Amino acid sequence: MKGATETPEHTASTLVELVERGGAAIEGEAPSWLRDARAMAIERAAAIGLPAKTDEEWRYTDPKPLLEGQFSLPRPGAYEGDDPCEHMEIDATARIVFVDGRLAPEHCRLSGLPSGVEVSLVGTGEEADVEERLAPIVAQGIGGARDGLEALGAGLISGGVFVRVDAGVTLEKPIVVVFRAEDGSPVLSAPHVTLIVGEGARASVIEDHQGAAGATGLTLGRSEVRVAKGAHAEHAMLQRESPGRHHVSTLRLIQDAESHFHSDRVLLGGAVTRNNIHATLQGESCEAVFNGLYTPEERQHHDSHIRVEHLAPGCNSRQYYRGILADRSRAVFTGRIYVKDVAQQTDAIQSNSNLLLSRSAHAVAKPQLEIYADDVRCTHGATSGQLDADAEFYLRARGVPKRVARLLLLQAFAGENIDRIENEALRTTVHALADHRLGAALQRNA
């Protein structure tokens, strides 16, 4: 795997250089629609500009390491090594695995899909006719991007999946997509996941972003979710990348009337992580839940940036984000609720709480309400503090050792959001990962 080939597209460059070189910079064996999408993304990024620390939206997260780090694009061809991934004990409809941005065909399971369900691979050079369904979504994503980095994430597409569930079809078990960073050289991968849920249909996708301990580079991910009238969709993302790798991913959600959506996003790994959600509730009486947990430690930086737009009457949205910060870590939560004038009877709640395990950790919470309708209920709350000393004392006064007492309290705090995770196997996995992490963090932050 080491010692990248010398073809121009695999030599390292920064995102700034990539954008400067323009759309022609990326070549390779990709099908023409994908080459067009990449060129379009780069052009759009050049036009609207890459983010800068002076931008209001990037005030608490310096984009410099994302923009000025040297990254190389994934090598061409499939991944043919052993399966290096950590797998959950999960009963899945299908499993797709990418390693270092390359499809790992031998480790995928795609057979036996129920009828009315399409799962197509994207950006692997093997896709059949997904182009006509996907290209417009990609173009829309690039066109609607609010900064150059988001545009790149929407269109670079090193690989991914396109899932479509026909009207009325219920997909009982989730589709699991694993993106694994294995290579020690700084690979830039741009995983792209689309979930289209037809009228009255039901489906869920779980993305698992993971990495070997020494992996570096950057994930520039994009998840496009469309929920048609009366449909139920779930999308989960587990970000357990290596601490040396940056991670930027954007969930773009559009919901039609009477649909339900549930998002779980768990940020554990990564160096600089930017978790974007841009949700548009465009039909009446939708429900959307955005559940999130982040546990940065050491020098990790976890930034969640959520925008929920209520464009139609009678929709509910919930943002529940919690963080536990150890060591010298940083976390940012920016949650905007936008309510258009016609969106009467909007019911929107946003809550963000942070627990700080060390004096050197910092959390920033920025709730933002932008409301143009008058008959709405919008609440937001943000708290930040240490473990409850009275609770800790009570437990210790019953003989429970300090470390166990503190761990119980941390588990209780994180547990509120972990228990909200829809998929049971993912929930169990996150419980175990969090327990392990928090236990270790407590030892360092005594």
Place this chain on the structure above:
Amino acid sequence: MHEPLLKIEGLCAEAGGVEILRGLDLEVKAGEVHSIMGPNGSGKSTLAKVLAGREGYEVTSGSVLFKGQDLLELEPDERAREGVFLAFQYPVEIPGVSNMQFLKESINAVRTHRGQEPLDTVGFLGELREKLAVVGMNEQLLQRSVNEDFSGGEKKRYEIVQMSLLEPSLCVLDETDSGLDIDALRVVSEGINRMRSPERAMVLVTHYQRLLNYVQPDIVHVMVGGRIAQSGGKELALQLEERGYADFTGVADPAQQTNRQEASA
């Protein structure tokens, strides 16, 4: 002569820059039940917290020996495992930590410290059911979070459940009788009486004679201004009930004052 179980000498302690305990002496022998009464703010809960090791209460001088060892050296959880139990005046609600988890961690920490085998779930439930029954508590509480949404009376009963599970050698009960209805007071008192034994000592902080009708103390202390102002037998409690703390604080309740003047006239 037996070494006292608890021996406090010249204890001074402060919190938030305020001196609260001002030279307190107290000796409690195994098998004894002591009662501490005293006006609001005299430092009773502070004494209880200092014994349990609450952070933020700083001992500035004096000593506390428990079973002959320096109690103040120990961490709060070590004290609990050594056999000091504090029933809280205000038990703490801990959302997200189930009673089941809490009690299991607690009893097994204490058992392990005593060289006993940790209890498995079956053994634990067996023990617990028995203790719950004594104070008439429902097992369904176990599914809930620690003290969360418990009524005032349930919180107090639950303290007794924990005490009987952990079998401590020194029980300090801080106003466990406050907020109990008449029946609950009897039930809780019974729970306390069952725990009386020659190896165990109890310190009951209370404002009311009523509890002492059920749990008869060997010695009653009056605490005023952060020290013990007087000690006596159980008749002292009756006397306090009748005359208030005026004799000790110098500030008389006018109603009581008149009564007394009439009495002496």
